[in-house]
Amino acid sequence: MYGQIVRDGLVNVTGIEDLGLTSPVLQRTSDAFFKEISPFLLHFGMFVPTIIGQCTPEQQAKWLPLAMDLKIIGTYAQTELGHGTFIRGLETTATYDASTEQFILKTPKLSSYKWWAGGLGKTANHCIVLAQLYTKGVCHGPHPFIVQIRDTETHMPLPGIKVGEIGPKLGFNTADNGFLGFEDFRIPRENLMMKNAQVTKDGTYVKVARHGKLTYGTMVFVRVMLVSDMAYCLAKAVTIAVRYSAVRRQSQPKPDQPEPQVLDYLTQQHKLFICISTAHAMKLTSTWLWNTFTGVLADMRDGNTDTLPELHALSSCLKAISTSDTSALIEQCRFACGGHGYMYSSNLPALYSFATATRTYEGDYTVLLLQTARFLVKSWEQMDEGKPLTPTLAYLEQSRNGSQVSWDDSPEGIVRGFDAVAAGRIGACVKSIRKHINNGMDYEDAWQMTTVQLVGAAEAHCRAVICRVYRDETARLTAGCSPGVKAVLDQLSTLYLLYWALERTGDLLRFSSLSERDIENLQARYEALLLKIRPNAVGLVDAFDFRDEVLMSTLGSYDGRVYERLMEEALKTPLNREPVSDSFHKYIKPMMQGKL
Amino acid sequence: MYGQIVRDGLVNVTGIEDLGLTSPVLQRTSDAFFKEISPFLLHFGMFVPTIIGQCTPEQQAKWLPLAMDLKIIGTYAQTELGHGTFIRGLETTATYDASTEQFILKTPKLSSYKWWAGGLGKTANHCIVLAQLYTKGVCHGPHPFIVQIRDTETHMPLPGIKVGEIGPKLGFNTADNGFLGFEDFRIPRENLMMKNAQVTKDGTYVKVARHGKLTYGTMVFVRVMLVSDMAYCLAKAVTIAVRYSAVRRQSQPKPDQPEPQVLDYLTQQHKLFICISTAHAMKLTSTWLWNTFTGVLADMRDGNTDTLPELHALSSCLKAISTSDTSALIEQCRFACGGHGYMYSSNLPALYSFATATRTYEGDYTVLLLQTARFLVKSWEQMDEGKPLTPTLAYLEQSRNGSQVSWDDSPEGIVRGFDAVAAGRIGACVKSIRKHINNGMDYEDAWQMTTVQLVGAAEAHCRAVICRVYRDETARLTAGCSPGVKAVLDQLSTLYLLYWALERTGDLLRFSSLSERDIENLQARYEALLLKIRPNAVGLVDAFDFRDEVLMSTLGSYDGRVYERLMEEALKTPLNREPVSDSFHKYIKPMMQGKL
CATH class of the missing domain: 2.40.110.10 (Butyryl-CoA Dehydrogenase, subunit A, domain 2)
Structure with a gap:
């Protein structure tokens, strides 16, 4: 989509923004015109x-x-x-x-x-x-x-x-x-x-x-755009799935009561609300990265290019994680729509096929995470040599001695927990590389033998950054909002933290003082939070503000006419043009008559 | 594919087997004829x-x-x-x-x-x-x-x-x-x-x-068939990906050395070898389930139907986990093939679209796991009432007091670790349900509020069963094999255990005495095992014995002519029939001349 040469070519990155390519209006308009x-x-x-x-x-x-x-x-x-x-x-x-x-x-x-x-x-x-x-x-x-x-x-x-x-x-x-x-x-x-x-x-x-460093500009720009694209794709998918889940009814958990909207099931909320949070998290992170980067560009004109490798490493892992998370979560949205999600007319298959391609092009997932890992390990080694750490890696300092961070279940405490996980996993990689070298391997072979762990460490670093940025940016951007809006957006960012803490209990148990009881508490808070978000779920996806022409989904339209649209689309399929297909006369009838 | 009524209908289940529907020869022949x-x-x-x-x-x-x-x-x-x-x-x-x-x-x-x-x-x-x-x-x-x-x-x-x-x-x-x-x-x-x-x-x-219980027969049969189908699909996908990874070369980690086969990269082995193990695990588990079940059917004629609900619960979660694991791992195979995996001619997209559908039809993933969970919670409650446990739940007894199992890193010890995880997670669900009831909820609401955890508990139960069966059946079936074959199949089943232990460190840290150092050891053993399996990887997928006509993949053919086949398939696409498409004269040329 954007590609190698954009990054090698466009030196004046701010110029790209001036072209309006990042404009959400342009993005939505083009989506509506070019299906x-x-x-x-x-x-x-x-x-x-x-x-x-x-x-x-x-x-x-x-x-x-x-x-x-x-x-x-x-x-x-x-x-x-x-x-x-x-x-x-x-x-x-x-x-x-x-x-x-x-x-x-x-x-x-x-x-x-x-x-x-x-x-x-x-x-x-x-x-x-x-x-x-x-x-x-x-x-x-x-x-x-x-x-x-x-x-x-x-x-x-x-x-x-x-x-x-x-x-x-x-x-x-x-x-x-x-x-x-x-x-x-x-x-x-x-x-x-x-x-x-x-x-x-x-x-x-x-x-x-x-100036070699200038090429970083377009590279970071392209990846910022991709992260933002992924937020946009995922927002579409979850809009479709949440609206459908408000229309669809299923089962009868209690006799004599009507079938509930499937959105009322906790498992459905578990599948979908993290998608809303993630779309917010990725959008805010891509914007933050771009703003940070353009700030750095200004410094650069004064000759200071020290933080560019850090931002490049960050853009690499953010591209990898955002495309991977989005692909997986779009499929989660599709699963949440049952059989109807499998219909092309739901638009979920097309959203997936688009998102999953971005996981490979413009830098494959594994390759990019290993690029980030090179930077992380290098930073660890520089720390060991007493050199200062770059801002997004300041957390390494706290964990260098290998002791566990004490668990604190406030949102800020959870963010620090993710820092500790990232630091712990990078440290484990360094330890593994050194062990292999001590056993006689050269550096490159020792690196190779550690790559599975290095991919995990880069993921942990990226997750820690997203958690922190999402939390901080939500606080900053909602500072002037009404208490209601503030509360809901705070719930969403807290949900992201709790969801990932529960996904990463292994790492948190290793690298923080998290206990069995803490996990039970996290789980209970998470479940309670899903119920709190439920009444606002439809409002939250409506707030993404997609026109039906952009969503192009039988399941996700604003008016909720799901079954009507499924039937309307079915009737348009070329197979329905004639009541009897040629294949009947050509194959089926002769077969029924035993002539085939 | 099989469906509700097959299960309600065919009382004489052994009759279905007599029809030869489970015959691998039939399966492969039909695959080759009906693309x-x-x-x-x-x-x-x-x-x-x-x-x-x-x-x-x-x-x-x-x-x-x-x-x-x-x-x-x-x-x-x-x-x-x-x-x-x-x-x-x-x-x-x-x-x-x-x-x-x-x-x-x-x-x-x-x-x-x-x-x-x-x-x-x-x-x-x-x-x-x-x-x-x-x-x-x-x-x-x-x-x-x-x-x-x-x-x-x-x-x-x-x-x-x-x-x-x-x-x-x-x-x-x-x-x-x-x-x-x-x-x-x-x-x-x-x-x-x-x-x-x-x-x-x-x-x-x-x-x-x-006799209501008789209907279980076809239900179990259909699910056994689906689990076996998934093993078959995944075996195809990993055959394609491993063969391609032996042909494809990439990068130059060391100057002056040729580009390595991508199969030599540890991250690639990490993506693919678990797929070989999983195909074996699912095939052995489905056969084991069927054999166990037909044994029980014989008992049933004597009026003993006690273990049928257990087998039904097992077949539910095995259907859910096998279709879900297979879908995810086929995508992992596709990712491992980079851009070329995205081509339809690789056959990986078609394998995914088939496998992912099975995750929904014949019982949705979440619904089936919750059915299994009903049985698990009921069994726990019966245990609390002093009633005996069914064979696959015997492990609950060891964990009822909530104390951690002591970690033992032998394969058998890891299997017991997974038992402890399953028991711990079921116990946590029971605790959560009782807590909600104590807080005034009725049982059904308390159940609802615990469904996210219940899905996880059913997954853990299923994983424990697969681990045990895969390990035991491998030992049993290789008893008379040559030491070489025995060693390789033992490596594969050990890989499955190590892979999932590393995926479930959170649970193992909670419910066993696993330590930080144990995790490091598991990781190092896992990495060393990948290297040991590497020389046999191509042989192991060749042993699945798929003809090219069945694989239908440009990337996966036996002769390794990947690039030749990609080009041959490309040349067949209808767009290449004419050097210039009509759209040039109709749209592009007028546009170039400013007439559009």
Whole structure:
């Protein structure tokens, strides 16, 4: 959706915000107009921003007007059949031929085919291609090139270009994802995007110096956007499930009483209310991260870039946890809607197929958590060397001696409990790595042997941050609110803390003084809190303020006409156009007559 | 797939096994022939068995030959738009009219439409309908009727019948699921399936006495089949993911060394090896349950039905946990395959959409666990009254005083740890229920307030049973095996225990003497075990012995030609039939020319 090059390209991050891409109004409007993923998404989402970010002013003058006026339609091809995460391993080559002043693009083997780019299959006629740049016999690593792939008049693939669609997927089926291969396909020298690296006519490679830290900007931005997207997706799913649960009635726990709304069952509240809390938590955390980051950017202009790695590590784990939590919770919403949640017309399957894709693209869950873990372990080691800790890791200091934090069941105390868990788990990783090294392993092998724990430690760090930020931001933002609003939002953030404390009793028992009786108390408070939230549940999802046109759900519409809409949608299915399908005459009748 | 009536119908359960429906050869053959769910599935899976189970011999003589020769095509309609789990709440009525000796079927409102029946949409011309039987002004509850819904010559819906397809779903899209409504539709009195209840010509309702316990038979059978199905699905998914992980290479943790197979990463082993173990665990548990049950059936003929409720409770939670674990682990396999797992051609999305449906149908996850919990709490109360415990609950006795079990990290000790967890959680539920009652609630409200914990207690009971059975059955079945095979299968069952012990540290810390150091040891043993299993991983999935025609996966074929197959499948997609789609001329070119 956003991608590698946006992050490498757009130096002026605040500029992106100025474009209004983060505007909730824009987001909702586009949702209402484009019911499915558009094949033009990468034209505006990647092709244009990459031209802005990676081209020289002269190149921009040539390509931007064409792209902005849609005279050409572009996409962005980086991933190959055989390589995704590991960019250095990309196999497509662009070899400079000084005699003709051209680059020769080559797909050396099947695994080198570009794969996945949205809009590439049938729509785009231009493409930014990431290829290993060779000149004078030396490889300078992956670089971006602008490549025309189809004739703009006939749309036929140009000679030497193999392009097509990659086939059906769990979701994104309107995105037109494509493959692309090159048979010694030549492009002018000038099609290397030359802002950061140039090749002169004679083939000399010239690297243009750049402030490396600046690339963090777009990377953090893209992840902030994804976390915010996930909050938005989850808010949709829980709106659907809560409204349906207020309409649906089931069973008769007490004779002579009517069937209760399923929302009155505690197990249903347990499945759904955490989704409301989580949508709030993720939205507030993404906004907080962005605000913190833009503050840091200002410092950066004064040369202070110390906290950037911390924010980058934070954005990595937040991307991983928000996409993973959201996918799981959308499925929880679907389960809460029983069989009807399985209908496409509920929109829950589509929301899931969208959210679960984000768990993989733009950095796989496990890979990103291990990136965060590198930072966490490094910070621990720096602490051991007496160096100061960055703000979000200040909690490590309290736990370095390994003693348990004393349990305190106030919300603030629970937040400190999560800090202790994160510190304890990072400490356990450091201990494990050192043990392996003492047993003769090198650092990298010791790291490898600890990766299962490291993923858990990064999750714990992320959870601690979300808990703290959600709590603090709720307090800050509701400071001027009415007591009623304040109370309800406080209930929601408390619910998040209690829910996760009960999910993490193992860690809390290890790293705090939590007792068996404390767990019983937490459980009872959690159950009581669900009942308190129940009367406001429908109001809380209504407050997300989704129009029916945006929710697109038979189960979740504002008017609650669930069964009517299910039937209306069923009647629209093409199979219902004729009372008798051709297949009856072709197959079923002959079979009934024993002729088949 | 199997359904309510199979369970109510087929009294002679051993007969079902004689039909060979549980044969793995049949299962695999049908998988290879029918790539998708068939619209005839419910004809043989529900319509025919229900005729056998619910009809008198005279009725069978009429309907069975027609059905077996496919002169008529049937399905089974129970669920309505507004009611699934709660059968008593079904709204369709069948009112007896003595003057014409007919039943009048009526769909009183929209929510009463039958919904979901497979094959009903466009295929079936007959249908077994569950409707509230009214005669002489009295409702006798839901009863099954055979109803002709379409003309067998023209296939047109009969007057008074509203029938159609329900529209697209996450999966089962070839299953032809339908809706059905009746406008005072009349059927002969004889179409009431009269084996268990009759209405005489004058409208007198006559209940035929039945041994209620016998109905447990088919219920347990259906669930055993589902648990076994889940083992089969998960085995497919992990075969795909392990083979792909042996082909796929990624990253370069050490300079100057080739990219490792992703299967060499510990995090990948962590995701996948538990899936191999779980497939074994579920297959062994389902077989064990069935064998135990048929043994009990023999006792039953001597009048001893004491252990039937225990087995029924067990089959409920095993159905819930196996479908839930399998769904989650198939997704874990998909995540482990990165972006390519998202392609339909991997077959992982289809496996998930199938498995996740089973989590809902034939008894929703939460509903079934609460059924098991009723039995667990009742057993605890009986224990408190000094009554003897059933075999699978013998562990309660050890924990009744609430003291912690002392931790023992041998496999047998870990199994006892899980017993202690189950006992502890059931005990906590009983305590919570009693507390609420002491505070003035009635029993049902106290139960409601404890349902979140009760679901957890039933899960813990189920996990303890699976752990014990998997361990015991592995030991029993490998008794005569070579030391090599024995060692590997022992590693797999130990992995299951360690994995779940680490997932349940909170419970083990609460209910056993497990210490911080014990957890560190468990973790280190788990990590070492992954490395030990690694060399046999591909062999272990090969041993599931799936033909490529059954796996139907670009990523999972035996020959490892992953990238070749991905490209071959891509080239088959209809979008690639023509190099330029019509949409170019219709939309894209005008847009590029500014004419749109």
